[in-house]
Amino acid sequence: MNLKPFLIPLLLFAVSLTFAQSEQKDKKIIKFLTFNIYHGETMKGDFNLDVIAKVINDANPDFVALQEVDYKTNRARKYDLVTELGIRTKMSSLFAKAMKFDGGEYGEGILSKHSIASSRNVNLPYTKGNEPKNAVEIVSVLPSGDTIAFVGTHLDYKEIETDRINQVKKINAVFIKNKYPTILAGDLNSLPDSNPMKILEEKWGTSYDKQNPQSQFTFPSSKPDKTIDYVMYSPKNRWKVISREVIQNSVASDHCAYLVTLELLD
Numbered sequence: 001m002n003l004k005p006f007l008i009p010l011l012l013f014a015v016s017l018t019f020a021q022s023e024q025k026d027k028k029i030i031k032f033l034t035f036n037i038y039h040g041e042t043m044k045g046d047f048n049l050d051v052i053a054k055v056i057n058d059a060n061p062d063f064v065a066l067q068e069v070d071y072k073t074n075r076a077r078k079y080d081l082v083t084e085l086g087i088r089t090k091m092s093s094l095f096a097k098a099m100k101f102d103g104g105e106y107g108e109g110i111l112s113k114h115s116i117a118s119s120r121n122v123n124l125p126y127t128k129g130n131e132p133k134n135a136v137e138i139v140s141v142l143p144s145g146d147t148i149a150f151v152g153t154h155l156d157y158k159e160i161e162t163d164r165i166n167q168v169k170k171i172n173a174v175f176i177k178n179k180y181p182t183i184l185a186g187d188l189n190s191l192p193d194s195n196p197m198k199i200l201e202e203k204w205g206t207s208y209d210k211q212n213p214q215s216q217f218t219f220p221s222s223k224p225d226k227t228i229d230y231v232m233y234s235p236k237n238r239w240k241v242i243s244r245e246v247i248q249n250s251v252a253s254d255h256c257a258y259l260v261t262l263e264l265l266d
Helices: 004-026 049-059 081-089 162-175 195-201
Strands: 028-036 063-071 092-101 104-112 116-124 133-141 147-154 182-187 229-234 239-247 257-264
Touching: 028 049, 028 147, 028 182, 028 229, 049 081, 049 239, 049 257, 063 081, 063 092, 063 147, 063 182, 081 092, 081 104, 092 116, 092 133, 104 116, 104 133, 104 147, 116 162, 133 162, 147 162, 162 182, 162 195, 195 229, 229 257
Parallel strands: 028 063, 147 182
Antiparallel strands: 028 257, 063 104, 092 104, 116 133, 133 147, 182 229, 239 257
16 A cells, blocks of 8 residues: 555645644744732722632733732732732732832732733823822843843823823823833823824834724723723834723722733744
8 A cells, every 4th residue: 555645645744743743833922911900909898809819810921010009008908919829829029119108109000910020100291280100120031042122101081181192191101111012001091092192103113992982891890981091112014913801890899901912022
């Protein structure tokens, strides 16, 4: 019996499969989550960090940007929230102060599956009488050996856009200069067609689906009807959107968590 007609297609299939597996392995797939945690208070009015941690653990992200994070405030029972969530999720944690508040501090948090090589806290402009805002950045080396920067922020929430416009201009001025591919994630308190988002999109790629915006409504968590939480990326040609998901949990926070999977391109 001549086996050649059977062996050649089999061999070609094996080579093709090996090549596909190798190509998949070489892909740098990274999951980013942004989550406004409402200073640790659930929508039931209690203080339950395990509920928040479960949302994060179920999403299984590489990096998390946390907003409305308390550090040893009276209302948060003197807990360091980002450290507590880091313990519950087995991730590295970092807190960055925006202002003093209620016997402690208030600001941004970051969780990372990967070690933090460096960090910086950038104060954003704000009008006197409004809430101070900041952007926190970490630099991390991925298992692939690639270095990326991850920035978490929370912009002003007032109806007038003045502070948000000035804040996004500062973000562009500081972080677009990065020498590493960079992700910007957070509660931007801006609708997709707003002036702050237009300013950001001049420099950053955005992960939301502009053809189907209602699928990315993130607020309020009880019945989402607007998009204000985002994951953005720079340079635009170094990232590819693989998937996006709004995680609706009406108890953990007043915001939905927003999970985006990206591929880092060579």
